Amino acid sequence: MRHGTRRHARWAAASALVAGAIVLAGCGPSPWALQSPEPTVTDPAGSAAPTDVAPPVENDLSGGSTERQVTAGAVTATIDYWSTLRMDKWTPNAVKPVSLSMITKVKPNDGQKVYLQKATMLAVPANATESFEALTPQVDESSLNGTPGYLVLSPYSYSQTFNVGQVPAEATYVTVQFTFDYLVQTTPKSKEYAKQTASDTLTIAIAQPADDGAED
Template sequence: MFRDVKETCRMERPGSRRRALSAALAALVVVIPLVGCGPAPWAAQATTPAPAPTTAVPVPTPVSNDLSGGSTQRTLTAGAVSAAVNYWSTLRMDRWTPAAIKPISLSMVTTITPNDGQKVYLQRATMTAIPANASQTFAPLDAQVDQATVSPGYLVLSPYSYSNTFNVGTVPAEATYVTVQFEYDFLVQTTPTSTEFAKQTGSDTLTIAIAAQNGG
């Protein structure tokens, strides 16, 4: 009699089983969409971040400087005359700023071929400075002229020599270099005893960097 009662108590109602099955199916339906909406793990790992944009920085054009070593030597030819010229500046190159007075000194000695005993004189020396930068050439500064104060000129045949200092004045603040043009007018005796002379002209050009002007 008691055995039948226990077995009866263990029996489940049909409605309870159906409700439990429905709840399980509903939970499954909710879970499946949540799983399907997320990104695949391998897709997230394969994403490569876009590189950050870079800005090109302009590199200043290098400026040649014939006086970067402190001085420079040149040999000029004007007809039968050969002139050895040494250029230098007493102002340091880092002080060759636009507003500074920039001295250029030179010394010259000449020889003549063939040397028959005639003399060589320097009648006039001219310097013209032309400031510029990589994209623009400015107006030349006023020419500086050394006209001989003796006639027929300064004797420059070796062992005699000529020395002088010219000054490059203020240049535009935008200038990064200056081209310095020299012109030399020589008078050469036609014969060792002649009072007649032949004129010969020699020229030379230096490029010198302009240092940046410090603020203040």
């Protein structure tokens, strides 16, 4: 009997140990909690600071020429502008010609004439953040003796070429301002004139010079 009792005691002790192990396993962390967390993937491109892109430079002569109409009182002038220098050659150090051809009409047309007394061009270089000092104005003023100016009433026209000189290397465009002073006869045979002034502006891009060190 003692031998049977000892065997029963050993079996009870073993059962108790197994039950304790099961309880401990049930109280521990879950298997998925013991796994390492997945690394967080960051996008370097998304975290980079945005880069400012300069807006494209306006160019009124990008098509080779442009036509404008300006009005001064009773006078309406139609003006064609162009340059004999290609736009990719409009570099800061180049002499940059601007040509124009003008013809006018007057309303009402009672037979009086229209004269161009003076044409002035002022070029102001600039870039997206600043304007630079204006270049020396260029003036074409009539010096015809006995006349008030150049006759510009249709079918007669006026043509001239002005030059934009050297501009700062930082300039990306130049604003070309034109002023036209007209004298209009008060009556067809009168020697009295009314002065009218019109203005117009072109924006022309400045090309960057080619890099001499660049490979073909």
